[in-house]
Amino acid sequence: MISGTKRPFSREQRAIIVYGMLFFVLIIVILQLWLLTATMNAWLGGDESIVWPAAAASAACLALNVGLFRYLVRIERTRSGV
Amino acid sequence: MADVRQDPRSPIDAAINTPGREGLTGTAPANLYAPSLDREQVTIAPDFAPVEMQPAWRQDFPIDWPQDVYVERRDFMKFMVLTSAAFTLGQLWIAAQNWYRKRSGRPGIQRIAAVDDLDVGHAIGFTYPNPHERCLLVRLTTTDFVAFGQECTHLSCAVIPRPAEGAFYCPCHEGRFDIRTGVPTAGPPRRPLTRIVLEMRERDIYAVDVEERTT
Numbered sequence: 001m002i003s004g005t006k007r008p009f010s011r012e013q014r015a016i017i018v019y020g021m022l023f024f025v026l027i028i029v030i031l032q033l034w035l036l037t038a039t040m041n042a043w044l045g046g047d048e049s050i051v052w053p054a055a056a057a058s059a060a061c062l063a064l065n066v067g068l069f070r071y072l073v074r075i076e077r078t079r080s081g082v
Numbered sequence: 083m084a085d086v087r088q089d090p091r092s093p094i095d096a097a098i099n100t101p102g103r104e105g106l107t108g109t110a111p112a113n114l115y116a117p118s119l120d121r122e123q124v125t126i127a128p129d130f131a132p133v134e135m136q137p138a139w140r141q142d143f144p145i146d147w148p149q150d151v152y153v154e155r156r157d158f159m160k161f162m163v164l165t166s167a168a169f170t171l172g173q174l175w176i177a178a179q180n181w182y183r184k185r186s187g188r189p190g191i192q193r194i195a196a197v198d199d200l201d202v203g204h205a206i207g208f209t210y211p212n213p214h215e216r217c218l219l220v221r222l223t224t225t226d227f228v229a230f231g232q233e234c235t236h237l238s239c240a241v242i243p244r245p246a247e248g249a250f251y252c253p254c255h256e257g258r259f260d261i262r263t264g265v266p267t268a269g270p271p272r273r274p275l276t277r278i279v280l281e282m283r284e285r286d287i288y289a290v291d292v293e294e295r296t297t
Contacts, residue, residue, distance in 0.1 A: 011149065011152055014152065015148070019155065025162045025163065026162060029169070035169075042296060043176050044235070044294065045296030046293070048184070052177055054173055061169075065163045072159065
């Protein structure tokens with residue numbers, strides 16, 4: 001029977017989702033670490049042109065991570081019926 | 083392979099010919115519609131055996147392994163998001179420092195020493211552009227003077243001038259810089275020393291600017 005209501009994810013499904021998101025978050029965090037060291041090196045060497053673009057890129061990465069995390073919180077709330 | 087009939091999460095007994103099924107039609111066990119625990123609330127041992135068959139230590143400290151794995155991955159993800167926030171704060175800190183540096187403008191002109199105060203092959207220390215930035219002025223020949231910041235570009239140890247060897251030497255990690263250009267020649271440093279732009283006015287030497295370089 002096809003139900004109109006959305007079925008919450010089971011724990012196994014949520015675990016797979018967490019694994020997938022964790023993979024993306026790890027890649028993004030490694031990228032941010034590289035970006036921070038490269039920016040610091042350039043700035044200490046007197047190259048100021050890279051500072052604001054790098055800060056904007058890092059903020060975009062953070063926004064993506066926070067978005068993924070909020071999705072995780074949302075599927076947990078759906079599970080607990082809140 | 084584990085027997086699925088022993089998994090308490092499986093509510094349907096697939097076998098029809100079990101003793102409890104005799105005389106019944108269909109495959110559903112009698113307790114199928116009876117209220118039971120949420121399947122995600124049941125603590126399951128890795129071997130799917132019931133609790134009374136588990137070793138004593140596992141009965142004393144029952145752990146729901148799938149839930150444990152799920153929670154630790156979720157918490158690790160939270161930690162990684164916090165790390166991501168820390169990196170972004172670091173980037174913003176660099177941007178703020180950059181704004182402050184630009185706002186301070188170019189450093190002023192400062193007299194360092196008279197030409198006759200320094201013999202060839204010798205160095206003197208001074209501070210520029212503020213009292214916390216230590217620098218070195220080296221006289222290479224009768225007419226050649228160079229000045230560099232004294233902080234090693236690796237971990238900010240104070241470099242030591244060695245004009246006889248044509249190098250600035252960092253004793254912390256054996257770093258070396260060319261005394262004429264400030265370019266690293268050995269050890270862990272990758273960036274050149276901060277160059278102080280000099281100007282000769284009559285018989286005096288002045289520092290007029292600071293030049294940061296990446297290569």
